[in-house]
Amino acid sequence: MSVTAAQGFEASGVAVGLKSTGKPDVAVVVNRGPLKVGAAVFTSNRAKANPIIWSQQAVQDGVVEAIVLNSGGANCFTGSFGFQTTHQTAEKAAALLGVSAGDILICSTGLIGTGDGVFRAKVLEGVEQGIAALATDGGEAASLAIMTTDSKPKRSIVTTDGWTIGGMAKGAGMLAPGLATMLVVITTDAMLDAAAADEHLRHATRVSFDRLDSDGCMSTNDQVTLMASGASGITPTPQAFREALTAVCIDLSEQLQSDAEGASHDIRIVVENAASEQDAVEVGRSVARNNLFKAAIFGNDPNWGRVLAAIGTTDAEFDPYDVDVWMNGVRVCTQGGPDRPREDVDLTPRATRLVIDLKTGTAGAIILTNDLTHDYVHENSAYSS
Amino acid sequence: MSVTAAQGFEASGVAVGLKSTGKPDVAVVVNRGPLKVGAAVFTSNRAKANPIIWSQQAVQDGVVEAIVLNSGGANCFTGSFGFQTTHQTAEKAAALLGVSAGDILICSTGLIGTGDGVFRAKVLEGVEQGIAALATDGGEAASLAIMTTDSKPKRSIVTTDGWTIGGMAKGAGMLAPGLATMLVVITTDAMLDAAAADEHLRHATRVSFDRLDSDGCMSTNDQVTLMASGASGITPTPQAFREALTAVCIDLSEQLQSDAEGASHDIRIVVENAASEQDAVEVGRSVARNNLFKAAIFGNDPNWGRVLAAIGTTDAEFDPYDVDVWMNGVRVCTQGGPDRPREDVDLTPRATRLVIDLKTGTAGAIILTNDLTHDYVHENSAYSS
Numbered sequence: 001m002s003v004t005a006a007q008g009f010e011a012s013g014v015a016v017g018l019k020s021t022g023k024p025d026v027a028v029v030v031n032r033g034p035l036k037v038g039a040a041v042f043t044s045n046r047a048k049a050n051p052i053i054w055s056q057q058a059v060q061d062g063v064v065e066a067i068v069l070n071s072g073g074a075n076c077f078t079g080s081f082g083f084q085t086t087h088q089t090a091e092k093a094a095a096l097l098g099v100s101a102g103d104i105l106i107c108s109t110g111l112i113g114t115g116d117g118v119f120r121a122k123v124l125e126g127v128e129q130g131i132a133a134l135a136t137d138g139g140e141a142a143s144l145a146i147m148t149t150d151s152k153p154k155r156s157i158v159t160t161d162g163w164t165i166g167g168m169a170k171g172a173g174m175l176a177p178g179l180a181t182m183l184v185v186i187t188t189d190a191m192l193d194a195a196a197a198d199e200h201l202r203h204a205t206r207v208s209f210d211r212l213d214s215d216g217c218m219s220t221n222d223q224v225t226l227m228a229s230g231a232s233g234i235t236p237t238p239q240a241f242r243e244a245l246t247a248v249c250i251d252l253s254e255q256l257q258s259d260a261e262g263a264s265h266d267i268r269i270v271v272e273n274a275a276s277e278q279d280a281v282e283v284g285r286s287v288a289r290n291n292l293f294k295a296a297i298f299g300n301d302p303n304w305g306r307v308l309a310a311i312g313t314t315d316a317e318f319d320p321y322d323v324d325v326w327m328n329g330v331r332v333c334t335q336g337g338p339d340r341p342r343e344d345v346d347l348t349p350r351a352t353r354l355v356i357d358l359k360t361g362t363a364g365a366i367i368l369t370n371d372l373t374h375d376y377v378h379e380n381s382a383y384s385s
Numbered sequence: 386m387s388v389t390a391a392q393g394f395e396a397s398g399v400a401v402g403l404k405s406t407g408k409p410d411v412a413v414v415v416n417r418g419p420l421k422v423g424a425a426v427f428t429s430n431r432a433k434a435n436p437i438i439w440s441q442q443a444v445q446d447g448v449v450e451a452i453v454l455n456s457g458g459a460n461c462f463t464g465s466f467g468f469q470t471t472h473q474t475a476e477k478a479a480a481l482l483g484v485s486a487g488d489i490l491i492c493s494t495g496l497i498g499t500g501d502g503v504f505r506a507k508v509l510e511g512v513e514q515g516i517a518a519l520a521t522d523g524g525e526a527a528s529l530a531i532m533t534t535d536s537k538p539k540r541s542i543v544t545t546d547g548w549t550i551g552g553m554a555k556g557a558g559m560l561a562p563g564l565a566t567m568l569v570v571i572t573t574d575a576m577l578d579a580a581a582a583d584e585h586l587r588h589a590t591r592v593s594f595d596r597l598d599s600d601g602c603m604s605t606n607d608q609v610t611l612m613a614s615g616a617s618g619i620t621p622t623p624q625a626f627r628e629a630l631t632a633v634c635i636d637l638s639e640q641l642q643s644d645a646e647g648a649s650h651d652i653r654i655v656v657e658n659a660a661s662e663q664d665a666v667e668v669g670r671s672v673a674r675n676n677l678f679k680a681a682i683f684g685n686d687p688n689w690g691r692v693l694a695a696i697g698t699t700d701a702e703f704d705p706y707d708v709d710v711w712m713n714g715v716r717v718c719t720q721g722g723p724d725r726p727r728e729d730v731d732l733t734p735r736a737t738r739l740v741i742d743l744k745t746g747t748a749g750a751i752i753l754t755n756d757l758t759h760d761y762v763h764e765n766s767a768y769s770s
Binding site: 044045046047048074076077078079082111112113215216217218219220289290291292295296298299301303304305306308309310311312313314320321333335336337338372373374376377378380381382 | 429430431432433459461462463464467496497498600601602603604605674675676677680681682683684686688689690691693694695696697698699705706718720721722723757758759761762763765766767
């Protein structure tokens with residue numbers, strides 16, 4: 001059910017030929033209220049696609065009536081024609097729904113540079129078909145329509161004390177801090193005002209999507225949107241809502257990680273005893289972005305030297321000669337020297353756990369990444385995306 | 386001849402079993418004077434190997450009598466025993482040469498964590514054999530002994546107006562800003578004082594080795610050393626010396642690039658019309674480190690969208706919607722939109738030229754990198770290094 005698990009929402013997914021495969025490629029999610037609260041976070045890339053530029057403006061008043069998403073074209077670096085396409089998409093959805101275009105968010109994903117007249121015509125057709133197909137059980141169809149190279153749809157639902165949060169995500173690689181080629185829509189029927197929605201969403205993404213770094217590459221089109229209908233009539237405590245929202249975001253992040261293009265290991269980098277959370281994140285990311293370490297994990301090689309070489313490039317507070325490193329439960333390095341033999345580490349399972357003990361404080365962070373594989377290279381070199 | 390092309394130097398390369406292949410693995414380069422000037426630059430990684438820690442101290446007085454280099458073990462993260470090994474190596478070389486241990490530099494390369502008693506015994510044996518084998522034509526042997534995964538030795542010589550600069554380098558991947566798994570020794574018979582040697586070396590490495598970024602990974606063992614004997618009796622102008630030294634460093638950098646592990650394209654990223662040199666370097670590096678771009682080049686795909694997505698992550702001064710991008714002479718993107726068709730770009734040659742016009746100033750920089758290939762993944766996953 002994903003985005004229609006919560007009361008007050010309708011959704012759809014339709015096929016209009018943006019994907020050469022003929023699979024669904026336009027999704028619409030509409031909030032029927034009574035509240036029309038919306039919040040969103042966006043890619044931090046300065047090279048922003050047209051739908052990002054539009055949505056950043058549209059969400060500012062905290063009111064979101066609907067969101068239109070398409071796969072099969074990023075509408076990025078497509079000039080003023082591309083921006084007009086986004087504008088027309090919002091206008092058309094607004095007219096059909098009887099609302100203001102400024103309350104419609106737009107998301108696109110696919111190849112950068114795709115956004116010509118054919119693309120525009122198909123997207124506008126998708127808006128018409130998508131709004132005609134809206135249904136209270138349309139969440140599944142919507143989650144299929146936003147897929148690109150994803151091997152499966154990603155959905156998550158938390159229901160508690162009479163209110164629900166449901167979400168869908170697309171992304172399979174190109175995931176990086178600041179969010180990357182990731183489209184996420186989360187809905188809730190909890191009572192929530194716009195300021196709280198924004199604050200909770202920023203917290204939840206900071207500790208979930210923002211700590212997923214599959215290949216260090218940041219996209220131009222990422223957007224995570226939260227919409228609240230208030231249809232349950234229930235106002236959760238801020239803490240309860242934040243915990244549930246964070247759980248949904250972490251669940252979707254882990255689904256994105258495990259579907260990363262070409263990966264054979266899901267690597268959980270746990271940084272412990274850091275002087276600050278920021279230090280822990282910096283150290284974790286330096287390892288997540290180190291191609292040598294990632295290739296070693298692909299080869300089932302517990303190469304802790306590459307871990308220390310990676311963290312040595314950071315400014316975090318620690319002594320490189322007093323760091324401990326565990327791989328899958330085996331301490332392979334202690335205090336700047338080898339500890340237990342490499343042969344003791346079994347890296348054959350897909351789930352890989354790297355623990356880095358910095359010994360300088362009490363903060364920590366978890367970064368999720370993947371290994372660097374032949375299939376990753378193949379999937380990112382054999383066709384344009 | 387590499388390091389023995391200049392007068393006043395002797396060198397050798399011997400095999401003592403550090404490499405399982407039985408190939409030469411210890412090199413010695415000795416300065417016979419009359420000057421004993423030395424300067425060196427080191428990895429900026431905080432995780433520094435024992436030879437780096439030693440050499441950083443030893444070079445401070447600007448006097449260098451000799452340098453001992455070994456392959457087959459990095460002597461990094463090998464604890465105080467490893468540091469004692471480096472110390473003993475310098476003491477032994479000093480005793481045999483009749484000089485001070487504080488004027489001996491040490492370099493090691495190979496697997497991190499390698500530096501046990503067997504390693505120590507072999508290195509000390511290598512010092513003895515290497516000093517016994519010193520010869521005025523030993524430069525070639527020395528350049529072979531420092532190779533690890535290199536497919537060929539790297540040497541460069543410039544002779545002009547009666548004085549000579551000669552150098553050798555090892556490295557084949559793991560090359561990154563701040564220098565990475567790169568050992569370079571450069572000798573000259575020009576008259577030069579220590580302050581000038583240091584200044585010229587820093588300039589030359591800044592625009593050569595420091596702009597070579599094969600895979601974004603920074604090593605723990607990098608060192609570039611310049612030794613001057615003054616044996617020619619000639620004092621070049623500072624400008625003439627700097628130009629010749631820079632030429633040798635750029636030549637060696639390009640040899641390192643073209644021997645990068647598993648690469649199928651040598652990519653020259655030319656950033657033009659930047660507001661500052663720093664901006665140009667930042668923009669060039671962001672592309673050099675983007676796995677998606679590098680995989681696309683491997684697939685001969687002129688994916689300029691990935692270039693713009695990469696530079697959008699930087700803080701450099703430019704408008705993402707007013708940047709032009711050329712690939713192998715074809716302008717594929719202009720002012721934030723597609724320009725000439727992708728089909729016009731021929732990416733089949735190994736030499737690849739990417740030009741990024743930022744249109745904000747008059748500064749520029751060239752960054753050298755490689756593509757991301759199946760062979761890169763294979764070579765960095767199939768064995769420890």
